[in-house]
Amino acid sequence: MKTQNLDQWIEERIKPEEITKYMTGENDFIPQEEIFRQLIVNKEPDKSRLRDILAKSLEIKSLEPDETAALIHVQDPELLEEMKAAAFKVKKKVYDNRIVTFAPLYLGNECVNNCLYCGFRKDNALMKRRILSMEEIKKEIEVLAGKIGHKRLIVVYGEHPDMDVDYMVASIKAIYDVKMPARHGIGNIRRVNVNAPPLSVEELKRLHATGIGTYQVFQETYHRPTYEKLHPKGTIKGDYRWRLYVMHRALEAGIDDVGIGALFGLYDWRYEVMSLVYHGWELEKKFGIGPHTVSFPRLEPAYNTPYTTHSRYRVSDEEFKKIILVIRLALPYTGMIITARESAPMRREAISLGITQTDASTQIGVGSYAGRADGGQEGDKQQFFLGDTRSLEEVIGEFTEMGYITSFCTAGYRCGRTGKCIMDLLRSGTEGKFCKLNAVLTFREWVDDFTQNGIKESAEKVIQREIAEIKEQMPRIYPKFIAAYERIKNGERDLYF
Numbered sequence: 001m002k003t004q005n006l007d008q009w010i011e012e013r014i015k016p017e018e019i020t021k022y023m024t025g026e027n028d029f030i031p032q033e034e035i036f037r038q039l040i041v042n043k044e045p046d047k048s049r050l051r052d053i054l055a056k057s058l059e060i061k062s063l064e065p066d067e068t069a070a071l072i073h074v075q076d077p078e079l080l081e082e083m084k085a086a087a088f089k090v091k092k093k094v095y096d097n098r099i100v101t102f103a104p105l106y107l108g109n110e111c112v113n114n115c116l117y118c119g120f121r122k123d124n125a126l127m128k129r130r131i132l133s134m135e136e137i138k139k140e141i142e143v144l145a146g147k148i149g150h151k152r153l154i155v156v157y158g159e160h161p162d163m164d165v166d167y168m169v170a171s172i173k174a175i176y177d178v179k180m181p182a183r184h185g186i187g188n189i190r191r192v193n194v195n196a197p198p199l200s201v202e203e204l205k206r207l208h209a210t211g212i213g214t215y216q217v218f219q220e221t222y223h224r225p226t227y228e229k230l231h232p233k234g235t236i237k238g239d240y241r242w243r244l245y246v247m248h249r250a251l252e253a254g255i256d257d258v259g260i261g262a263l264f265g266l267y268d269w270r271y272e273v274m275s276l277v278y279h280g281w282e283l284e285k286k287f288g289i290g291p292h293t294v295s296f297p298r299l300e301p302a303y304n305t306p307y308t309t310h311s312r313y314r315v316s317d318e319e320f321k322k323i324i325l326v327i328r329l330a331l332p333y334t335g336m337i338i339t340a341r342e343s344a345p346m347r348r349e350a351i352s353l354g355i356t357q358t359d360a361s362t363q364i365g366v367g368s369y370a371g372r373a374d375g376g377q378e379g380d381k382q383q384f385f386l387g388d389t390r391s392l393e394e395v396i397g398e399f400t401e402m403g404y405i406t407s408f409c410t411a412g413y414r415c416g417r418t419g420k421c422i423m424d425l426l427r428s429g430t431e432g433k434f435c436k437l438n439a440v441l442t443f444r445e446w447v448d449d450f451t452q453n454g455i456k457e458s459a460e461k462v463i464q465r466e467i468a469e470i471k472e473q474m475p476r477i478y479p480k481f482i483a484a485y486e487r488i489k490n491g492e493r494d495l496y497f
């Protein structure tokens with residue numbers, strides 16, 4: 001272990017002044033009583049008000065808390081259908097018919113915290129612990145970038161002195177350094193998104209300097225009494241506000257693509273959805289930048305972790321779909337992530353409700369990409385069990401059949417289209433244009449470099465349809481685009497707008 005004095009390391013992690021400086025007065029930005037009040041007074045919204053709310057969302061305007069509460073309570077089947085249609089249109093307007101794919105990469109399963117619902121909690125003596133060395137990380141990337149063809153990762157770190165910011169910086173560099181030969185070019189990771197414990201401003205500045213994409217931290221539950229029950233006192237994670245204000249610190253440190261989320265199933269989903277919207281609002285108000293992505297993982301069974309199957313707040317499939325709909329409509333500009341926690345049928349349905357990003361070929365055992373060629377799950381090395389272990393090619397094949405194009409675009413952060421800039425472009429529908437061009441270029445690359453079997457024909461159809469739309473919708477940029485497309489076809493790589 002890096003430090004001999006673990007207690008001291010834990011004690012020094014939290015910097016109270018990096019919480020209070022963002023607060024006005026005693027209260028934080030999650031107004032618990034007000035959320036309950038909003039949920040009660042908006043219980044029976046009338047149809048015309050609901051239709052006005054949907055119209056507002058279709059103008060890509062964030063909804064107010066009372067409007068969000070009204071949508072949460074919709075039960076009428078006719079109105080639910082209208083919500084679905086509106087969510088689909090909002091997504092089409094902002095993100096067109098693209099799905100961005102990525103792979104999660106767990107670099108270790110050591111953790112000093114003791115969250116009741118997590119297989120990695122320190123008291124789970126049956127978990128086999130491991131932190132990957134730089135050599136082992138390279139081996140994982142050789143599979144992810146060299147064999148599967150991923151370009152984006154979400155790299156997951158535990159809260160532990162052996163996975164501190166020095167380790168994070170070194171591992172991100174190791175990931176970006178790997179270049180693998182592919183059929184016509186090279187396979188490499190071009191965007192590392194990070195899911196890490198809350199860091200200080202100084203640490204976040206160091207992380208930012210490595211060239212990360214999105215920094216992601218989930219509050220798990222915004223309901224304070226539940227938070228305190230599930231995250232024991234005396235652990236770092238036991239400090240609700242250290243976690244709650246981490247995105248303020250990230251934005252101050254210059255990381256302007258931030259990802260928020262809640263773990264659904266710990267407390268009442270209605271309260272968590274309202275809180276996510278309040279969180280988005282707070283960031284917009286203070287920094288002019290809402291969350292780049294919102295995640296809404298559902299509690300899944302985990303090895304030797306009885307809480308995961310006993311929680312009284314577990315979310316049904318119908319409720320889960322409602323969560324997606326409401327967030328899509330309440331924060332219309334935001335990216336929305338669904339992961340392989342969910343089953344294939346649920347993921348398929350969720351895409352049409354507003355999802356913009358998903359993972360594939362997923363393995364979450366530490367070292368599993370290189371170590372388990374069969375793609376099997378290893379309960380005693382992973383945080384929870386997956387619902388969908390299909391390969392990237394299978395998932396992409398399904399998307400193409402559904403008429404979606406898979407995008408491997410990583411241009412945004414490399415061209416400075418991040419933070420407020422990207423928010424404005426998304427709201428105006430302009431970012432969609434860059435993305436459409438880059439989706440075709442990167443999908444062409446992936447098809448030429450990594451398809452093994454089966455889907456080439458359906459992929460070609462999608463590419464040709466997209467090219468025809470670009471020609472029709474963007475005649476001025478089309479000549480430049482098609483020139484880049486031809487260069488990609490002839491073996492050049494990593495061209496983008």
Ligand code: SF4
Binds near residue numbers: 118120159
């Ligand atoms: S949820 Fe995160 S912080 Fe909590 S025990 Fe698991 S890995 Fe550690």
